[in-house]
Amino acid sequence: MAKTLTAADIAKRAAAREAVKLVESGMRLGLGTGSTAAWFVELLGERIREEGLKVTGTPTSERTARLAARLGVPLVTLDEAGWLDLTVDGADEFDAALTLIKGGGGALLQEKIVAVASDRMVVIADETKQVETLGAFPLPVEIVPFGWETTKAIVEEMLEDMDVDGRSSTLRMAKDAPYVTDCGHYILDLHLRRIGDPEDLSGALNAIPGVVENGLFIEIADMAVVGHEDDTATTI
Ligand code: 5RP
DSSP states (O other): OOOOOOHHHHHHHHHHHHHHTTOOTTOEEEEOOSHHHHHHHHHHHHHHHHHOOOOEEEESSHHHHHHHHHTTOOBOOHHHHOSEEEEEEOOSEEOTTOOEEOOTTSOHHHHHHHHHTEEEEEEEEEGGGBOSSSOSSOEEEEEOSTTHHHHHHHHHHHHTTSSBSOOEEEEOEETTEEOOOTTSOEEEEEEOSOBSOHHHHHHHHHTSTTEEEESEEOSOOOEEEEEOTTSOEEEO
């Protein structure tokens, strides 16, 4: 029986449907992670089956790799691809400058590596993800497990000097144990409520030795495709 789609599913699918039109035969694609990116992979699989579109996909997570393989998308690693023509991925929040918060699905590190190795990065999202000021969504920060409590304390201390409204953080959990990323790291979610200066914050976070990468994507996205509940999409 076909699954009933929620209004959010319809909006996410509308964004993905618009983005999949950007794909041309021969492209090396970066495949994002999350429920919106999953719609893109699904619709890409459809074009491959129905039109014989020839592309390769470089997945940003094991989850996306499994989905893409099941849908018949030929997969290559980033190193096999060398460089990518287009990456399409979701976001937890984005603003008018196309600065993003990513990592709600725990794949921010591989997502950022793939996005910066692409000629073009297109964000697909439902309209609820568009915000005036970033920060209501907790900012994910990937950290190494070694000394994580010390890293958490250093991050919180550093936040005292930042233009943000909240300064607490929580270690992301999966049931009773810390959530572990595909790269073997932990994730700290920073409850900032408002990020006044994303660039300053991103630089300060990445300067802490236990921090691997943070979920702010600055000057990486080239375009956003925003899906609406009436099954239409607009481009920013
Ligand atoms: C995963 C991500 C996702 O793109 C982000 O969490 C949005 O997910 P969804 O499309 O399910 O709302 O950054 O790490």
